[in-house]
Amino acid sequence: MKKFFQQYYNNLFLSDRLFAVLGFCIVLFLLKFFFAWLGDIPEIATGVVFVLFFIDIFILYRNTKGIEAKRITSKRLSNGDENPIQIEIKNSYGFGVNARVIDEVPFQFQLRDKDFKLHLKPAEVKSIHYNLRPTKRGEYDFGFIRAYVSSPLGLINRRYNFDGANILPVYPSFINLGQYELMAASRYLTEFGIKKIRKIGQSSEFDQIKNYVGGDDIRTINWKATARKGGLMVNTYTDEKSQNIYCVIDKSRVMRMPFEGLSLLDYAINATVALSKVAMLKEDKAGLITISENIGSIVPADRKASQLGSIMNVLYKEKTRYLESNLEALYSAVRSVVKQRGLLVFFTNFESLSALQRQLPYLKRIAKYHLLVVVFFENTELKELSTAPAKDVEGIYHKTIAEKFIYEKKLMVKELNKHGILAILTPPQKLTVNVINQYLALKAQQRI
Numbered sequence: 001m002k003k004f005f006q007q008y009y010n011n012l013f014l015s016d017r018l019f020a021v022l023g024f025c026i027v028l029f030l031l032k033f034f035f036a037w038l039g040d041i042p043e044i045a046t047g048v049v050f051v052l053f054f055i056d057i058f059i060l061y062r063n064t065k066g067i068e069a070k071r072i073t074s075k076r077l078s079n080g081d082e083n084p085i086q087i088e089i090k091n092s093y094g095f096g097v098n099a100r101v102i103d104e105v106p107f108q109f110q111l112r113d114k115d116f117k118l119h120l121k122p123a124e125v126k127s128i129h130y131n132l133r134p135t136k137r138g139e140y141d142f143g144f145i146r147a148y149v150s151s152p153l154g155l156i157n158r159r160y161n162f163d164g165a166n167i168l169p170v171y172p173s174f175i176n177l178g179q180y181e182l183m184a185a186s187r188y189l190t191e192f193g194i195k196k197i198r199k200i201g202q203s204s205e206f207d208q209i210k211n212y213v214g215g216d217d218i219r220t221i222n223w224k225a226t227a228r229k230g231g232l233m234v235n236t237y238t239d240e241k242s243q244n245i246y247c248v249i250d251k252s253r254v255m256r257m258p259f260e261g262l263s264l265l266d267y268a269i270n271a272t273v274a275l276s277k278v279a280m281l282k283e284d285k286a287g288l289i290t291i292s293e294n295i296g297s298i299v300p301a302d303r304k305a306s307q308l309g310s311i312m313n314v315l316y317k318e319k320t321r322y323l324e325s326n327l328e329a330l331y332s333a334v335r336s337v338v339k340q341r342g343l344l345v346f347f348t349n350f351e352s353l354s355a356l357q358r359q360l361p362y363l364k365r366i367a368k369y370h371l372l373v374v375v376f377f378e379n380t381e382l383k384e385l386s387t388a389p390a391k392d393v394e395g396i397y398h399k400t401i402a403e404k405f406i407y408e409k410k411l412m413v414k415e416l417n418k419h420g421i422l423a424i425l426t427p428p429q430k431l432t433v434n435v436i437n438q439y440l441a442l443k444a445q446q447r448i
Helices: 002-011 016-032 041-061 177-185 223-229 264-281 307-315 327-337 353-367 380-387 393-418 428-444
Strands: 012-014 067-072 083-091 097-103 115-120 125-132 138-142 145-150 156-162 166-171 205-211 233-238 244-250 285-291 295-302 342-347 371-377 422-426
Touching: 002 156, 016 041, 041 156, 067 097, 067 145, 067 156, 083 097, 083 115, 097 125, 115 125, 177 264, 223 233, 244 264, 244 295, 244 327, 264 285, 264 307, 264 342, 264 371, 264 428, 285 307, 285 327, 295 307, 295 327, 327 353, 342 428, 353 371, 353 393, 371 393, 371 428, 380 393, 393 422, 422 428
Parallel strands: 244 285, 244 342, 342 371, 371 422
Antiparallel strands: 012 156, 067 083, 083 125, 097 115, 097 145, 138 166, 145 156, 205 233, 285 295
């Protein structure tokens, strides 16, 4: 008996029902002082409660594995996305039980609501489903799965601790990559409105000669093949392949700003993974350069099967720095690493026109050798402030300042375009779609 209590005491909890029944017995003892006719009823009732109490202990603890539970997750989590988590719980008792299941999620989520109540019939298996949305890359440590089980008597709860402890890495967003693949294959993105890209036959790399069908561009008719075949034949073209597509990510302090839980760096990293996947699907070479006060990581452009994994492994550990980016070092790195003309997508952020003008000479030098697209962000909070009605003089002042900053962002786009540099000014939430659309448009326009 001593060994029994030493083994199970810490996992035995008295239920609210037991306290209610004991409270009723105490009331009976008090009433006995005023109503002698109650006789031995309080003692009998108390004795019955204690007998049932020990019966409840016996039926719950005679089976060492009355309940089994396990957590089912993927091997890694996707940053900024809803990741499905499943808990599978099985009742091995010969009777139905009520269970309260608590999952100890990583502390980064600051959640205490993963508490589920369910009833399990004998030998029944049930699944609990919920989602977690991480907002930072890194390692997330899951704790125990704790199940509190009660029998039909309901006088005690037995706690089961299942060692579901495991550490899952949170990688840049990869859940929606399949969606972007399908969109790129059909040459348009529809998530934020359809933006069509010209169909096959408009690029400069020859594909094949085929029979003319209605709708083909008559300018592509191959007259020599037509004369030999005796029917109209046309040339078809496909997108040029094996172009260098480099994503350049600014890791300086300007990328620390948060939107909906994610920093601008995280949005840039997620967009980089998606663009790299689409570029390789289009048979271009994807590469990566990170920059802060010094050059960070460099992944030379390639389209081998493991390239996306190499890019994700590098981006998994990237963090923002506190100093300003050194674009002179970036120019030197681009000249030494990117040997032939390619597309450079530079993810950064400028909050003022003067900040852009300090970096503009280096951007112009890079644009002399490559097609440069500078991607920076709309401040959505300022946009909301500028559209909200002003209620007092202070509100008018805040609204005017917000409109000034928004106007400056538009001036930055014009300034970049004036020097032959493409610019994308986008809300963080629409970054991935806007960047991929720009890439597909440049492919269709034969710019790369």
